[in-house]
Amino acid sequence: MWRKIPLMVAVFVAACTSDNPEQCNNPPTVTSADVKNEYGIQQEFTVGRHIHYECLLGYTWNNSTPNFVVCQANLTWSEPLISCIPKDCGEPKDMQNGYYTTTGKTYGKVATYHCNKGYHQFGKSDALCTVAGWDKIMLFCQ
Known part of the structure; x- marks a missing residue:
């Protein structure tokens, strides 16, 4: 009643390599900031490329820190030093009674x-x- 059917299994392996090995992969994640939208879904960046960040809603950039990272010659990103500080609302309003x-x-x-x-x-x-x-x-x- 049961017939044996040969089963072929194909395994596909996707290599995580670049066509150009002289590129950095995705820039680092930064707390309270995102990579600017101008880069779209780009995932590889050439050596020397600057990637700029923008602070998330409710945060402002501390101008004393750089808001970018750089793809270095060793194919790693420079340390992200961007500092986004939360908006200060001041003291809440007092209320009667x-x-x-x-x-x-x-x-x-x-x-x-x-x-x-x-x-x-x-x-x-x-x-x-x-x-x-x-x-x-x-x-x-x-």
Whole structure:
């Protein structure tokens, strides 16, 4: 009832080599920054090529550091020294009959508002530090 069918297995191996061995592969990953979009999906770069980074949303470039890496003669990238610092929202706004606690004053941090003793809370108690600054306080203490 069962017939034996010869089975052929083909194995394909993709070599991770370049047509031009004098190139660097993908540039290094940098915290809080991405390679600029101008490079598209390019994955190989010639020796001496500068690759520029841009800070992620909510971060700004610290001008005292370079925002690029260079493909070196040994086919490795120079050390990425770019420094992107989170936006500073400053102090959250005070509120009448209440106070806040915060996880910080920079992009992505949260201020949580609380009512003073004897007051009742109405509304949302958290404010987020965004690119535009602190969210509007939606909490009332009565």
